[in-house]
Amino acid sequence: MIALSSRRFEVFGYGILLFLIFFIVLPVLTVFLWAFAEQWFYPAVLPTKWGFRFWSLVLARPDVWAAFVTSMELSLTVTALSAVICLPAAYAFSRLDFPGKSAFMMSFLMANAFPRFALIVSIAVLFLSFDLIGTFTGVVVIQLLNTLLLMIWLPTAAFRAVSREMEEAARDVGASAWQVFRYVTLPQAFPTIAAALLMTFVWTFYETEGAWLVGAPRIRTMPLLMMQMINNQLVVQYGAVLSVMLWVPSLVAILMARRIIGGDAFARGLGG
Amino acid sequence: MSTLELENLGKKFGAVVALEPLSLRISDGELICLLGPSGSGKSTLLRIIGGFEMPTGGKVLIDGADVARTPPEKRPTAMVFQSHALWSHMTVEGNIGFGLKLRGLKKAEIAAKVDAALRLVGLADYGKRHPAQLSGGQRQRVAIARCLVLEPKILLMDEPFASLDQHLRDRLREEVRQIQKKLGITTVFVTHGQDEALSIADRIVVMSMGRIEQVGTPAEIYTYPQTPFVAGFIGDMNMLKAVVTSGAARVGDVQLDAPVPDGEALFAVRPEDVTLTPSLNGEGVRVRRIVNYGPVLKIEAEMPDGTLWKVQTLKDVPVTEGACYHPIVSRHIVFREDRAVHRVDPV
Incomplete structure (x- = not known):
């Protein structure tokens, strides 16, 4: 019985593995291959000519660098503003009691319960009358709205989790x-x-709907540029190279997250 | 040299009275235990002394100065919390030195004091560790060192050993008692464990429902409880209701002296103050159960009317389950209207 059920588990595990390979690894691999392919004709399984030609072509384009700078500026600004606005609010939510507190907390959830696209469209209409369409400020505001939920709920939970006795002990000394x-x-x-x-940063960096609806045509972020290249360019490699490049920030963010959060949180998880 | 005086100190949470106004004087170097069941107000009282709760009225005098309205960071008190409340993101040294750092001491000075405090609690080589790397007992020692390093006038301890196992608790309690005696620091210790209170306190304050029931040395509290609550809460006790007529009451065939006016009264008898002698005529009590505790036997016996007697004898006394005995009571206390009105001691 035991042998049989463990076999069954094995088969199930391989099934999941195959699924992952087929739907995640293969597409990613294809993009990677395209990014380094100079020539790839049907029916060759692998590119017929490898090289970095399209990398130098993409990197030589001023619109790529402009988009990169815009994306970085936008993500940093939004993250910083979000921290300034949300962290004190989160602390207040976790430690103070005021009328309408739970309604306020719920409102952030409600905003995210609507279909996002519809919400952004209606906000974009509003922005039109404020002359915020196509401006950096406009995109910052729409992205800020996106991050509110994350940046208030998570830190509120974090502040609430800090033991009262720990704080009292500090008062005491x-x-x-x-x-x-x-x-x-x-x-x-x-x-x-x-x-x-970090999640706010990464989320803002990759967000497309708000950036497109509010920012177009003047504000062009990396993901928007990538979409444009994939849609409008006959050469597949431009999009592929940009996709691979776009991995870099999220990869860095994840590595940083592991460094910062890793050791300390691990020790705390053990009950320190 | 510090004394702690509480004057008419009371606390209400809304309409709920957590602490009825009470007064208490704690002398220099004394270790006082606040003992009571949960909800008795003992922790509230401790938190008021520490500054974590504002009293509704009354004074907290430390060396004569009222600190009742002073925030905790400005009080000369230090508290050891039940959960130890060490700051897990700091090392042991960081924890102990934090208060000194806030006071603006120089690094070398802090290091020296932290070192001395660690040695005092027997953790000399543990300074660089994080709290997560320590055992429960070690964490509580660090918490104690963190308090002592500030040389507070009053040390407050809120059930500090509640989360530790029995063996460790006994050892730490002994160590704390020794350190406390050595430093001569005035200490208020909250506990719900009577053993703990009896074994370390100079005086015990027994509390119930926001009131002080009795203040006294462990021996006084144990031997001469002044209220039925204290009698029932501390140690094992037989509480027997009986009617007094002309200076005595009968419980079964046991006569208990009570030179008080006739009427109902409550008698308290410790199990170890009862001796069993064999009954030849089948009267008296029948032994239901004997539990061996090593040096002593704890016996449960029943009278014909169903009254239960708890009896404790030395292990060598021959007692058999199912046999009948006459209980002989050598010491008892008589309560009426919740106060002790008479007591009979062994001759």
Whole structure:
């Protein structure tokens, strides 16, 4: 019986593996291959000529660099603003009691319950009357709205998880309210906040709907440029090279997340 | 040299009275245990002394100065929390030195004091570790060192050993007692464990429902409880209702002296104050159960009317389950209207 059921599990496991290979690894691999292919004719399984020609072509394009700068500026601005607005709010939500608190918290959820595209369209219409369409500010605002949920809910949970006795112990040894926050509450909540910040950054970097509806035609981010190249260029390689390039920021973010959140949170998970 | 005086200290949470106004004087170097069941107000009282709760009225005098309205960071008190509440993102050294750093001491000075505090609690080589790398007992020692390094006038301990196993608890309790005696630090210790209170306190404050039931040395509390609550809460006790007529009451065939006016009264008898002698006529109590505790036997016996007696004897006394015995009571206390009105001691 045991042997049979473990065999059954094995078959199931291989099934999942095949599924993953077919739907995730293969497409990704194809994009990678295209990015380094100079010639690839049917019916060859692999590219017939390899090289970096399209990399130099893509990197030589000024619109790519402009889009990269725009994307970085946008993501950094949104992340910073979101932190400035949301972190104090999150702390207030976690520690203070005021009328309408739960309604307020729910409203962030509600905003995300609507179909996003429809919501963005109606906001875009509103922005039209404020002359925010096609401006950097406009895109920043729409992206900020996107990040509110993440940047308030996650840090609120993180602040709430900080033990009251830990904070009282800090008061007890002479820390003022601000010192308690600075030396105990914030460091305790930091791993979760860092994760929220990184997710905000990555999310903003890759967001397309808001950036397109509000930012077009003047604000062009990397993902928008990529979409445009994939849609409009006959040469497949441009899109492929950009896709591979776009992996870099998220890869860096994930590695940073592991460094920052990794060790400390692990120790805390053990009950320190 | 610090004394702690509480004057008419009371606390209400809305309409709920957590602490009825009470007064208490704790002398320099004394270790006081606040003992009571949960909800008795003992933790609230401790938190008021530490500054974590504002009293509804009354004074907290430390060396004569009222600190009732002073925030915790400005009070000369230090608290050991039940959950130890170590800051997990700091090392052991960081935890102990944090208060000194806030006071603006120089690095070398902090290092020296932290080192001394670690040695005091027997953790000399553990400074660089994180709390997660310590055992439960070690964490609580660090929490104690974190308090002592600040040289507080009053040390507050809120059920500090509740999360530890029995063996470790006994050892740490002994160590804390020794350190406390050595430093001569005035200490208020909250516990719901009577063993803990009896074994380390100079005086015990027994609390119930936001009130002080009795204040006294462990021996006084154990031997002469002043209210039925204290009698029933501390140690094992036989609580027997009986009617007094002309200076005595009968419980079965046991006569208990009570030189008080006739009427109903409550009698408290410790199991170890009862001796069993064999009954030849089948009267008295029948032994239902004997539990061997090593040096002593705990016996449960029943009278014909169903009254249960708890009896404790030395292990060598011959007692058989199912046999009948006459209980002989050598010491008892008489309560009326919730106060002790008379007691009979062994001759």
